[in-house]
Amino acid sequence: MTDETLPSRSAGRERSRRGILPFLRDVLVVVVISLLVAFLIKTFVVRSFYIPSGSMENTLQIDDKILVNELQPSVFGLSRGDVVVFRDPGGWLPPSPPVARNPLAQAADTALTFVGLSASDSDDHLVKRIIGLPGDHVVCCNTAGRILVNGTPIVEPYIQVPPGQKDAATLAFDVTVPAGRLWVMGDNRYDSQDSSRNQALPGHGFVPLDHVVGRAVVISWPVSRWSWLDDYPEAFREVKEKRQ
Numbered sequence: 694m695t696d697e698t699l700p701s702r703s704a705g706r707e708r709s710r711r712g713i714l715p716f717l718r719d720v721l722v723v724v725v726i727s728l729l730v731a732f733l734i735k736t737f738v739v740r741s742f743y744i745p746s747g748s749m750e751n752t753l754q755i756d757d758k759i760l761v762n763e764l765q766p767s768v769f770g771l772s773r774g775d776v777v778v779f780r781d782p783g784g785w786l787p788p789s790p791p792v793a794r795n796p797l798a799q800a801a802d803t804a805l806t807f808v809g810l811s812a813s814d815s816d817d818h819l820v821k822r823i824i825g826l827p828g829d830h831v832v833c834c835n836t837a838g839r840i841l842v843n844g845t846p847i848v849e850p851y852i853q854v855p856p857g858q859k860d861a862a863t864l865a866f867d868v869t870v871p872a873g874r875l876w877v878m879g880d881n882r883y884d885s886q887d888s889s890r891n892q893a894l895p896g897h898g899f900v901p902l903d904h905v906v907g908r909a910v911v912i913s914w915p916v917s918r919w920s921w922l923d924d925y926p927e928a929f930r931e932v933k934e935k936r937q
Contacts, residue, residue: 738762738763738764739760739761739762739763740760740761740763740778740906740907741758741759741760741761741913742758742759742761742778742818742820742906742909743756743757743758743759744756744757744758744759744820745816747881747884748819748820748821748879748880748881748884748885748886748887749776749820749821749822749879749880749881749885750853750880750881750884751853751880751881752776752822752851752880752922753776753820753880753912754918757912757914757915757918758912758913758914759778759820759909759910759911759912759913759922760909760910760911760913761778761906761907761908761909761910762907762908762909762910763906763907764907765777765905765907765908766902766905766907766908767907771823771826771875771905771908772823772826772924772926772929773823773824773825773826773829773842773924773928773929773932774822774823774923774924774925774926774928774929775822775823775908775924776820776821776822776823776908776909776922776924777820777821777822777823777875777877777905777906777907777908777909778818778819778820778905778906778907778908778909779818779819779820779821779877779900779904779905779906780817780818780904780906781817781818781819781904782891782894782896782899782900782901782904783894783895783896784891784894784895785819785886785891785894786816786817786819786886818906819886819887820909821877821878821879821885821887821888821900822851822877822878822879822880823875823876823877824840824842824847824876824877824878824888825842825868825870825875825876825888826870826875827870827871827872827873827874827875827902828869828870828872828934829842829843829869829870829876829932830842830843830844830867830868830869830870831866831867831868831869831870831876832866832867832868833860833861833862833864833865833866833867833889834860834861834862834865837859838854838858838859838860838861839861840861840862842929842932843932843933843934844933845931845932845933847928847929847932848928849861849925849928850925850928851880851923851925851928852880852881852882853880853881853882853883854882854883855883858883861882862878862882862889863882863883863889863890864889864890864892866888866889866892866898868892868897868898868899870899871899873901873902873903874899874900874901874902875888875899875900875902875905876888876898876899876900877900888900909922910922
């Protein structure tokens with residue numbers, strides 16, 4: 694080995710290091726941009742939630758995961774029949790008990806929630822179907838057990854009512870939905886903390902529009918249940934408009 698070999702090898706290692714550093718820098722830039730894009734999509738376009746209860750059965754099952762379009766109602770309006778996710782208006786949900794978690798699992802869930810691939814705050818939200826829009830007069834129930842919206846009885850093919858029951862709600866109500874509010878109900882009518890069950894609270898069962906995260910549009914998990922969520926426009930087609 695000559696003295697000329699040592700500088701040659703040293704120069705090769707230096708060139709190799711110079712080649713790796715730009716590569717690692719580019720990878721870091723791509724990762725950061727990807728995380729930022731995912732965060733922006735989660736914040737402004739689409740979010741994922743899981744279903745913790747049976748209040749929307751049989752439309753949604755416990756542990757289903759859904760994708761929520763956050764452009765509704767911030768950009769596009771909502772319609773009767775839409776399934777929406779919203780923050781607790783106050784007192785609808787019991788306090789969540791503390792859950793002991795492995796620190797590593799907690800950190801991973803926090804990171805996945807940050808980019809919208811997990812939904813650690815699902816227990817702080819509710820998912821229901823819109824029955825009344827601002828200005829609507831909503832009444833339960835007529836002699837056939839149906840809810841009336843602006844005087845029109847609606848036929849709801851999506852609801853679950855126990856055998857021996859006919860009313861489409863467990864409690865009677867006769868309300869006019871205020872401006873900026875919604876009247877919502879679960880599809881599993883006799884097991885749902887919805888507007889009808891929370892009339893005695895300060896909000897009288899109404900959901901502020903600014904509490905709505907977005908409209909649930911698809912069941913994303915499990916794979917066997919992949920499907921679009923129907924808003925059943927035919928159920929409300931004959932309802933006369935009385936919006937504020």
